[in-house]
Amino acid sequence: MTDQLAxxxxxxxxxNGEDPNQHADGPLAQVQGIRATxxxxxLAPDAGDALRIATRAHHLRRWELQRADYPEGRAGYLKWRLxxxxxxxxxxxxxxxxxxxxxxxxxxxxxxxxxxxxGTDAETQVLEDAACLVFxxxxxxxxxxRLSHEKAVGAxxxxxxxxxxxxxxxxxxxxxxxxxxxxxxxxxxxxxx
Numbered sequence: 001m002t003d004q005l006a007x008x009x010x011x012x013x014x015x016n017g018e019d020p021n022q023h024a025d026g027p028l029a030q031v032q033g034i035r036a037t038x039x040x041x042x043l044a045p046d047a048g049d050a051l052r053i054a055t056r057a058h059h060l061r062r063w064e065l066q067r068a069d070y071p072e073g074r075a076g077y078l079k080w081r082l083x084x085x086x087x088x089x090x091x092x093x094x095x096x097x098x099x100x101x102x103x104x105x106x107x108x109x110x111x112x113x114x115x116x117x118x119g120t121d122a123e124t125q126v127l128e129d130a131a132c133l134v135f136x137x138x139x140x141x142x143x144x145x146r147l148s149h150e151k152a153v154g155a156x157x158x159x160x161x162x163x164x165x166x167x168x169x170x171x172x173x174x175x176x177x178x179x180x181x182x183x184x185x186x187x188x189x190x191x192x193x
Contacts (some may be wrong), residue, residue, distance in 0.1 A: 003100075004049070004099045004100050004101055005049050005052060007098075007099040007100070008049075008053050008095055008096055008099040008101070009037075010054070011093060011095045011098065011099065012033055012056045012060060012135050013034070013056075013074065014170075015034065015060060015061055015091070016029035016030035016032075016033050016059070016060060016061070016107075017030050017061075018034045018061075019063050020063060021063055023138055026058075026062075029059045029060065029062055029063065031059070031060070031138060032134045032138055033055075033056045033057065033058065033059060033060070033112075034056075035133075035138065036058050036127075036130040036133075036134045037055055037056050037130075037178075039055070039124060039129065039130040039134065039170070040052060040055040040127075040130045042170065042179065043126045043129055043130060043167065044126045045089070046082070046123075047123070048051075048108075048166075049101070049105060049169075050096075050105050050108035050112060051112060051123045051126060051127065052107045053095075053096060053105075054109050054127050055126070055127055055130045056096070057088060057092040057109070057113065058088065058127060058130070058134075059088070059090070059131075060088040060091050060092055060095075061091055062084055062087075062088065064087065065080065065083055065084050065087055067080050068100050070081065076120055085113055085114050085115065086108045086114070089109070089110040089112050089113040089114050090110075090167055091107060092106075092109050092110065092113055093107075093110050094133040096109050096123070100158075104168065112124055112127050113127075115127070115128060118162075125164055128162050128163070129164050129167035129170075130161050130167075131161075132162055132163045132167060133170060133171060134165060135159060136171055136174050136176070137157070137174055140156070140180060141177060141180055143155065144179060144183060149183070152183050153183055153187050153190065154187075155189035156183055156184055156186075157187040157188075157191060159187075160188055160191055161191065168188065171184065
């Protein structure tokens with residue numbers, strides 16, 4: 001790891017260490033960034049620094065824009081997600097520049113975090129795969145407690161639709177309860193219909 005990459009990771013981890021939302025392993029955004037980095041090393045071992053930084057920063061300071069501050073329903077949810085992506089991309093670009101990277105690396109990190117080329121850009125797909133795998137690791141089981149079985153299957157199916165076949169296969173390596181495994185299998189089966 002270069003000094004620049006280490007500096008960028010340290011700055012992202014420090015910012016995400018302020019997340020008031022907690023996971024068993026620490027501040028949620030920090031845990032999610034570290035886990036996304038892990039998945040990226042599996043999905044794209046030769047990934048460049050922009051992709052590595054983007055995966056580490058995929059939930060950078062996410063708690064600052066609260067979902068409750070946006071209208072209910074799908075339109076409100078999508079607006080919240082889009083504004084969070086912009087917020088994360090701007091914060092990550094500042095970190096990239098402060099770590100000594102060229103503007104091109106900051107711009108590429110921003111493009112990845114905004115997911116502008118999802119479906120056509122291999123690195124954007126890796127970022128999406130890593131984010132989805134992290135969701136399954138850190139937020140999936142609590143989601144099951146809040147949703148009916150039918151809604152949970154639908155939510156997981158939406159997640160799986162965004163993932164590459166390789167990432168879907170990797171999801172089977174995540175430790176989860178029997179109920180969570182069953183919902184995941186049902187959701188995967190809906191994709192094949």
